[in-house]
Each structure stands twice: as structure tokens, then as C-alpha cells.
Amino acid sequence: xxxxxxxxxxxxxxxxxxxxxxxxxxxxxxxxxxxxxxxxxxxxxxxxxxxxxxxxxxxxxxxxxxxxxxxxxxxxxxxxxxxxxxxxxxxxxxxxxxxxxxxxxxxxxxxxxxxxxxxxxxxxxxxxxxxxxxxxxxxxxxxxxxxxxxxxxxxxxxxxxxxxxxxxxxxxxxxxxxxxxxxxxxxxxxxxxxxxxxxxxxxxxxxxxxxxxxxxxxxxxxxxxxxxxxxxxxxxxxxxxxxxxxxxxxxxxxxxxxxxxxxxxxxxxxxxxxxxxxxxxxxxxxxxxxxxxxxxxxxxxxxxxxxxxxxxxxxxxxxxxxxx
Amino acid sequence: xxxxxxxxxxxxxxxxxxxxxxxxxxxxxxxxxxxxxxxxxxxxxxxxxxxxxxxxxxxxxxxxxxxxxxxxxxxxxxxxxxxxxxxxxxxxxxxxxxxxxxxxxxxxxxxxxxxxxxxxxxxxxxxxxxxxxxxxxxxxxxxxxxxxxxxxxxxxxxxxxxxxxxxxxxxxxxxxxxxxxxxxxxxxxxxxxxxxxxxxxxxxxxxxxxxxxxxxxxxxxxxxxxxxxxxxxxxxxxxxxxxxxxxxxxxxxxxxxxxxxxxxxxxxxxxxxxxxxxxxxxxxxxxxxxxxxxxxxxxxxxxxxxxxxxxxxxxxxxxxxxxxxxxxxxxxxxxxxxxxxxxxxxxxxxxxxxxxxxxxxxxxxxxxxxxxxxxxxxxxxxxxxxxxxxxxxxxxxxxxx
Numbered sequence: 114x115x116x117x118x119x120x121x122x123x124x125x126x127x128x129x130x131x132x133x134x135x136x137x138x139x140x141x142x143x144x145x146x147x148x149x150x151x152x153x154x155x156x157x158x159x160x161x162x163x164x165x166x167x168x169x170x171x172x173x174x175x176x177x178x179x180x181x182x183x184x185x186x187x188x189x190x191x192x193x194x195x196x197x198x199x200x201x202x203x204x205x206x207x208x209x210x211x212x213x214x215x216x217x218x219x220x221x222x223x224x225x226x227x228x229x230x231x232x233x234x235x236x237x238x239x240x241x242x243x244x245x246x247x248x249x250x251x252x253x254x255x256x257x258x259x260x261x262x263x264x265x266x267x268x269x270x271x272x273x274x275x276x277x278x279x280x281x282x283x284x285x286x287x288x289x290x291x292x293x294x295x296x297x298x299x300x301x302x303x304x305x306x307x308x309x310x311x312x313x314x315x316x317x318x319x320x321x322x323x324x325x326x327x328x329x330x331x332x333x334x335x336x337x338x339x340x341x342x343x344x345x346x347x348x349x350x351x352x353x354x355x356x357x358x359x360x361x362x363x364x365x366x367x368x369x370x371x372x373x374x375x376x377x378x379x380x381x382x383x384x385x386x387x388x389x390x391x392x393x394x395x396x397x398x399x400x401x402x403x404x405x406x407x408x409x410x411x412x413x414x415x416x417x418x419x420x421x422x423x424x425x426x427x428x429x430x431x432x433x434x435x436x437x
Numbered sequence: 438x439x440x441x442x443x444x445x446x447x448x449x450x451x452x453x454x455x456x457x458x459x460x461x462x463x464x465x466x467x468x469x470x471x472x473x474x475x476x477x478x479x480x481x482x483x484x485x486x487x488x489x490x491x492x493x494x495x496x497x498x499x500x501x502x503x504x505x506x507x508x509x510x511x512x513x514x515x516x517x518x519x520x521x522x523x524x525x526x527x528x529x530x531x532x533x534x535x536x537x538x539x540x541x542x543x544x545x546x547x548x549x550x551x552x553x554x555x556x557x558x559x560x561x562x563x564x565x566x567x568x569x570x571x572x573x574x575x576x577x578x579x580x581x582x583x584x585x586x587x588x589x590x591x592x593x594x595x596x597x598x599x600x601x602x603x604x605x606x607x608x609x610x611x612x613x614x615x616x617x618x619x620x621x622x623x624x625x626x627x628x629x630x631x632x633x634x635x636x637x638x639x640x641x642x643x644x645x646x647x648x649x650x651x652x653x654x655x656x657x658x659x660x661x662x663x664x665x666x667x668x669x670x671x672x673x674x675x676x677x678x679x680x681x682x683x684x685x686x687x688x689x690x691x692x693x694x695x696x697x698x699x700x701x702x703x704x705x706x707x708x709x710x711x712x713x714x715x716x717x718x719x720x721x722x723x724x725x726x727x728x729x730x731x732x733x734x735x736x737x738x739x740x741x742x743x744x745x746x747x748x749x750x751x752x753x754x755x756x757x758x759x760x761x762x763x764x765x766x767x768x769x770x771x772x773x774x775x776x777x778x779x780x781x782x783x784x785x786x787x788x789x790x791x792x793x794x795x796x797x798x799x800x801x802x803x804x805x806x807x808x809x810x811x812x813x814x815x816x817x818x819x820x821x822x823x824x825x826x827x828x829x830x831x832x833x834x835x836x837x838x
Contacts (some may be wrong), residue, residue: 139536143529208608242646250619250649252550254557295478347525349554354524356484393481393519397493401482427717 129282138274140347143386144277148285149342149345149380154366155375156335159271161364162373163310164328167224171230172359174204175211176350178340180238183350184246184328193258193345197284200341201334204411208333212326231360252351255344281342288335295331295377298374304328305373336363371418380419384411467541468780473773474514475499476534478551482717483521488547490752492569494762495545497749498770508773511780516540522547524554531555533645534563542567542785545588545762546792549573549620560584564785568765568815572699576651579790579813582783586789586813588765590723590837592621592697596670598721598836599695602642602821603668604633607693611642612632614664615657615681616675618646623671625697643667647677648667655684662690669694677701677712678795686714696720699821706822717825721819723735724760725799729828760799767797768806768815800807801836 133141157171169212181200185191191199194393215226240246247253260276271279295301301325306314315321362385370381415422467474479492480649507513516538518530522626527546534540546552549571559566560582568588569576572595576587603610615631626644630637643664645657654677661669662685670693671681678700685694696718700706707715725732732738741763745752752759763829773780776786792815795806806815818837822829 137533137536142532144528146525236650239619239649244618250550250621251553254553343525347528347554348529348557349524351524351550351553352523353548353550354554356523357525358483358521389519396520397481397489397517 126286130279132212133275133278138236138272141278142272145274145281145346146381147379147386148278148281149339149346150363150385151378152285152288152342153336153363153377154381154385155289155341156332156339156361158367158370158372158374158378159292159296159304159335159358160328160332162377163301163304163308166323166325166329167220167364168227168329168332168360168363169220169224170227170229170234170360171232171332171336171363172355172357173227173230174336175277175340175343175359175363176234176238176352176355177204177333178337179344179350179355180247180253180340182341182344183255186255187248187253194280197338197341204333204337204340205255205330208337209326209330211333212329215329216325228357228360229377231357235355235357238355247380247432248351248379250352252349252354254349257348258345260371260374271324277346281346284338284342288338289375292335296375300324313337347395364406367418369408369415369418371420371422372426374418374420376423377420462778463527463540463781465781466539468511471511471779473508473511473516474516474538474540475769476531476538477515477517477542478520478527478530478534478543478546479517480522480547481519483523484550484801485522488570488758489519489544491547491762492759494745494749494752494759495766497752498744498763498766500664501744501748502770505700508770509777510572513773516598520551522551524550525568527551528554528558531558535559535562540564541780542782544568545570547764552576552742556582556585556759558701559825563782564787565690565782567785568768570765572624573620574627578790579811584784584786586815588810588815589761589817590721590819591814592624593628593631594629594814595698595721595819596617596625596630597632598821599670599719600629600632601718601836602833603693607668609815610640610693611664611666612640612668612670613643613660613661613664615646615654615668615673615693616644616646616670617677618648621699622646622672622737625670629670647673649674651677654680656739657681658684658690659688661687667692671696671700673697673700675705678706682710682715682804684719686711694718698722701822701829703828706776712826715824720822720824720829722822722829722831723804723816724757724828725801726829727760729757730758731831738741739828741799754789764797767799768792768795771795801831801835807838 134143153175157168160166171323178200181203182196185196186193215223218226236354239250257273259273260271264271303319306319307321307324311321358360366381366385369384371377388407395398395403477492479489480486481489496515496517499515502508503512516534517760520527520530526698534543544567547570552569552571563584566585568586572591574591574593576585580825614626631786633640643661643666645660647654647657658681671678671694673681678696693715698721701720725738741760742754745754747760757816772785773786776785790810790813792806792808801820804818808815818835820831820835821833822831
């Protein structure tokens with residue numbers, strides 16, 4: 114990382130830390146959702162952006178994570194923070210197992226297989242035998258966590274929204290650092306090599322099948338942890354919360370944010386959180402048509418996503434400075 | 438020292454005097470001398486977007502009210518957002534309405550899952566979640582959720598009304614029940630049990646359920662026929678209702694057939710099932726259906742049509758949802774009128790629970806809304822109707838409370 118990048122990163126982190134004290138609780142809640150979506154998008158980006166496998170079913174892993182947390186909190190009284198690793202582990206396992214057979218499918222066929230997963234999960238959640246756990250169509254209502262008492266003794270009074278925001282932010286930082294570490298090293302290069310030239314990658318000794326399955330698992334884990342945080346923030350899970358549209362929106366998010374870019378996840382999250390609201394305020398009759406216009410505009414003006422456009426702008430600025 | 442007390446005394450005097458002057462006007466966020474701000478979420482997009490017309494009709498209704506001078510001199514500002522029938526979005530939008538837009542109350546938030554998602558939040562915030570657009574029975578729970586109130590006849594009420602009819606007209610009935618295995622279905626079954634009372638054990642000979650994911654309910658219908666039931670209580674959603682009606686007819690089972698109000702649509706249920714196979718079905722109604730020939734020249738429906746043409750011309754004149762929206766908006770209109778100048782959340786909720794024999798002319802004549810502190814179910818009466826082969830024909834008196 115260059116010094117300038119470090120300065121930008123520090124500034125963004127500082128802004129993220131003071132944000133909840135500057136805006137209303139409702140906005141804090143919205144930014145909390147942005148961070149959650151960013152984690153989910155990062156997961157999908159590892160799979161689609163870096164490894165070139167298209168998933169139209171990541172909403173299903175988001176739902177799995179959310180339900181893990183809700184069931185553990187509601188039925189077993191597990192504290193909210195302890196449910197995150199469980200949700201992550203469950204999704205890692207499911208993602209890996211789903212990845213194994215799905216590997217025989219390439220490109221669009223994999224997209225269809227994951228689409229099937231995304232479509233079927235909301236219905237499975239309503240399944241009679243699982244109803245004692247999932248609450249059927251009615252879903253599960255969970256309690257909102259309060260800030261731990263020791264913050265109060267430090268003189269820092271956080272309301273539940275602010276506390277949850279910082280909790281989510283901390284988890285997100287850990288997840289982003291882990292992803293950054295993973296992607297800049299050998300594993301990251303292997304992922305990209307498989308995406309670009311899988312025959313050559315295998316010739317180099319990369320176990321393509323294993324790497325792809327594991328990537329699927331890790332990607333699912335990220336999305337699952339995001340889902341788990343989402344359930345805590347919204348305090349409610351129901352099958353209707355996780356329809357196929359969620360999966361599509363995730364895909365939109367990573368493309369708009371920037372494929373194969375870690376920071377792209379954040380831009381994508383801002384897009385999928387705020388643009389539908391703007392569209393709704395412009396037109397009640399056809400909010401998704403307005404959303405579509407925005408989407409076309411973004412894709413047309415920034416074909417490499419927001420992250421790509423920013424990278425290009427910075428590069429151009431640098432060149433100008435060198436020339437003068 | 439003496440002089441220092443003067444201003445305090447003056448303040449005290451003012452404080453003591455002011456209640457008489459200000460008692461008339463009390464406001465919570467969202468209300469002022471000029472405006473009442475009402476919040477709403479509706480599915481303008483997504484799987485349930487057919488219901489989006491309800492939000493649009495309500496917005497049109499309050500536009501009309503404002504054109505006529507508002508309510509007690511205040512304009513209604515109806516703020517409505519799209520939640521796409523997605524509970525997390527409902528939570529976000531409800532929080533936006535309450536915390537950012539500072540509405541006085543929420544009104545007609547639509548759907549059981551979206552309302553469940555904000556149930557706890559609204560009650561912790563003590564902001565009214567009024568006249569929700571769902572038939573679940575749980576909205577009538579003033580003891581645990583004093584800030585949430587339902588509106589339409591709930592599923593248990595309807596179940597009890599069928600039970601009352603059976604007890605009166607077929608006291609020796611053997612009842613078979615088919616229900617969807619979720620809260621909605623179980624609500625109806627509970628209503629039937631409660632309505633039959635002690636006789637439920639002997640009269641109900643068979644109860645079978647199905648899952649939403651099931652492909653058909655054919656085998657359930659065969660089971661019910663085999664049980665010897667001569668009354669069929671059909672608690673199913675449209676697709677399954679059509680299957681059940683057809684299958685019962687095809688295997689020659691001819692019970693007295695009660696079909697829940699959820700599935701009375703000609704277009705989505707009776708036509709696919711076959712109109713000739715649907716003759717004799719019994720169900721309930723509480724609103725005037727704009728397609729019913731009996732109401733073609735009804736002044737209330739005429740008035741509604743004039744309203745639609747002027748304020749919501751792109752809305753359908755055949756869609757019962759638009760009559761529904763008009764009627765429920767009239768209810769809120771009445772509650773706000775009753776609240777007078779005391780527009781606190783507490784008082785609005787009190788007035789919502791203080792409807793005494795209130796009737797809107799788009800309800801079937803004889804149906805009145807009644808609520809009190811222990812009863813948060815405004816409409817608890819319906820009229821039975823029978824399918825003639827071409828349309829529903831209402832019969833008998835209005836039943837229920």
C-alpha cells in the first residue's frame with residue numbers, strides 16, 4: 114500500500130467512526146445496512162470478480178446466515194455475537210458442499226444452478242418439518258442488543274443503533290483485512306489465474322477443483338456472516354425477506370461497485386442501499402424503472418464500476434501532475 | 438429577594454393558567470395547527486405489487502379531503518414508501534417515517550410479514566400502527582401491543598361466523614376441514630372450534646392440512662370425502678381453492694361447502710375451478726363489490742366512482758381493493774376527526790379504540806365498526822353469500838358483533 118492509499122484509508126475509517134454521532138439513528142441504521150451489504154458483496158466479489166464463477170443465489174447464503182443467528186438467539190438464547198462464527202461456519206460448509214457438484218458446471222450453467230438455490234430456499238424455509246425452527250411464513254422476531262455496560266462506565270453512552278453500527282464496523286474491518294490478505298497473495302493469484310486461463314493454471318499445479326470449491330465456501334461464509342448481522346440489525350427474519358431478488362441485487366451491487374475490487378464492495382453497497390430509495394421518491398408508479406435508468410447510467414458511464422472509474426481518475430490526475 | 442420572586446410567581450401563574458387555554462390543542466410529532474402527517478408502507482413493486490393500488494387510493498382520498506378543507510382545518514400529509522413486501526425494507530421505511538419524517542402515526546402498512554417485522558418497534562416507540570392491512574388475529578392484542586390495531590374482519594371472526602351458521606342450519610353436521618398449514622390456516626380452524634364450542638369434538642370429523650409447497654390437494658379431498666363429512670370448510674389460498682372445488686365436484690362429493698373469504702375471486706378461483714362446479718359455495722363479504730350488479734346504482738358506489746374518476750383516474754373501477762382502500766381511509770378520517778385538537782399519539786390511539794357503531798357507506802348495510810380498550814378488531818361482522826353460478830348473491834342477515 115502506498116502512503117497516499119494509507120492516508121485515504123485512515124480518513125475513511127475516521128469518517129466511519131464519527132458518522133453515527135453526526136447523523137440520526139435512522140441514518141445510522143441505514144449505514145449499518147450499507148456495511149452489512151458491503152460484507153456480502155465482498156463475498157460475492159471473491160467468487161465472481163476474482164474467480165469468475167457467477168452466482169445468482171447468494172441471497173440463499175445471506176438467508177442461511179440470518180436464520181442461523183435468529184434460531185440460535187430465539188431457541189437457544191445464544192448471545193448475538195456468538196452466533197456469527199456459527200453462521201459463518203455453516204455457510205462455509207454449505208458453500209463448499211454446494212461448490213463440489215456445481216463445479217462440473219461452468220459459466221452460465223453454474224449461474225442457473227445457483228439461481229435454483231436462490232429460488233428454492235425461501236420455500237424450504239416455509240417447509241412444515243422445519244417450522245418449529247424457522248417459524249414458517251411468520252418468521253422469527255429477535256431482540257435488539259444493547260451496548261455492553263462497560264462503555265457506559267467509560268462515559269461513552271451508545272444507543273443500540275450506534276452500538277450495533279460499531280459492532281458491524283468492527284466485524285467488517287476484520288473481514289476486509291482477511292480478504293485483502295487472502296487476495297493479494299498466492300491464493301489470490303491462483304483465483305485470478307483460474308478465472309483467466311484455467312488450463313494454464315492447472316498446468317502450473319493449481320488444484321483447480323479444490324480451489325474453486327473452497328472459494329465458493331469462503332464466499333458463502335462472507336455472505337452468511339453478512340446475513341447474520343442483517344438479522345440482528347433488522348431484528349426479524351422471514352422467508353419473504355430473502356426472495357430471489359436479493360441475489361440479483363447483490364450481483365448488481367458488485368458490477369456497479371467494480372468487479373475484482375475490494376473497495377468496490379463498499380460502493381456497490383451504497384448503491385444498492387440508497388438508489389432504490391431515491392428511485393422510490395422520484396416515482397411511486399415505477400420505482401424499478403427509475404432504478405433501471407440509474408443502473409444503465411452507471412454501467413454506461415463507468416464500465417469498470419465505481420472502483421474502476423475512481424482508479425482511472427486517480428491515474429489520469431497523476432499523469433497530469435507528472436506532465437506539468 | 439422579594440423582587441426575585443416576582444418573575445417566578447408570574448411564571449407559576451402563567452403555568453397554572455395555561456392548561457385551560459392550551460388544553461384544546463396538544464400535539465405530538467407529526468401534528469401541528471396546519472398539518473397532520475401520516476406514514477404508510479405499501480408494495481408498489483415486488484410480488485405483491487397488485488396491492489399497491491391501495492396506497493394510491495388512500496393518497497387520492499386524502500387529496501380529496503384536503504381539497505375539501507382538511508380535517509378540523511388541518512391538511513393531511515400522506516407519506517407513503519415502497520417496501521416491495523420485503524420485511525427488512527419495511528423496517529427501514531418505518532424507521533424513516535417515524536424517526537426522520539416524524540409522522541404522527543403509521544396507517545395501513547400492508548401484509549402480515551411486513552407488519553410482524555415492525556410490530557415490536559412500533560410498540561417500543563409508542564407510535565400507532567393503525568388499521569393494518571392484514572387479516573391475522575394477532576393485531577387484536579391490546580394488552581401486549583397497545584399501539585397496534587387491525588381493521589378488516591380477522592380470520593378467527595370469519596371462522597366463528599361459519600360455525601354459528603352451521604349450528605343454526607345444520608346442527609347434526611359432520612364437518613371436514615382442509616386448511617393451509619400456517620398461522621393463517623390455523624386462525625380459521627381456531628375460529629371454527631371456538632364457534633362450535635363443546636360440540637367441536639363431535640361435529641368435526643376430519644381435519645387435514647396441506648403445505649404451500651404441495652402440488653395439489655387432491656388426496657386431502659379424497660380423505661375428507663371418505664370421512665363421511667357432509668360439511669366442507671375450505672381454508673385455502675386461491676390456487677388450492679380452485680383445485681379443491683374441482684376435485685370435490687369431480688369425485689361426486691357434494692357437501693355444504695364453505696369457502697374462506699381469501700379465495701372468493703371469480704377470476705383467480707371460481708373460473709379456473711369451473712363456474713358450474715362452484716354453484717352453492719358459501720362465503721362472506723363485508724364490502725360492497727363494485728362488480729356486483731346490485732350496487733350498480735347504489736349512491737355510495739356512485740360517489741366512490743366519482744371520487745375515483747376525479748382523484749385517481751388511472752385506478753381500476755372493477756378492483757375491490759380500491760373500495761377497500763376508500764373505506765379504510767374513511768375510518769382514519771373519522772378517527773382524526775374524533776381526535777379534535779388533541780393530536781397526540783396517545784389520543785389518536787384512544788380514538789381508534791373508541792369507534793362506536795361507525796359505518797362507512799361502502800360497507801354492506803348493517804356492518805358497523807366497534808372498538809374499545811379491550812377490543813382492537815374494528816370490523817367483526819360480515820354477511821354470508823352464496824355462489825349462483827354467475828355471481829355471488831348475499832343472503833341472510835349481517836352476522837357477528
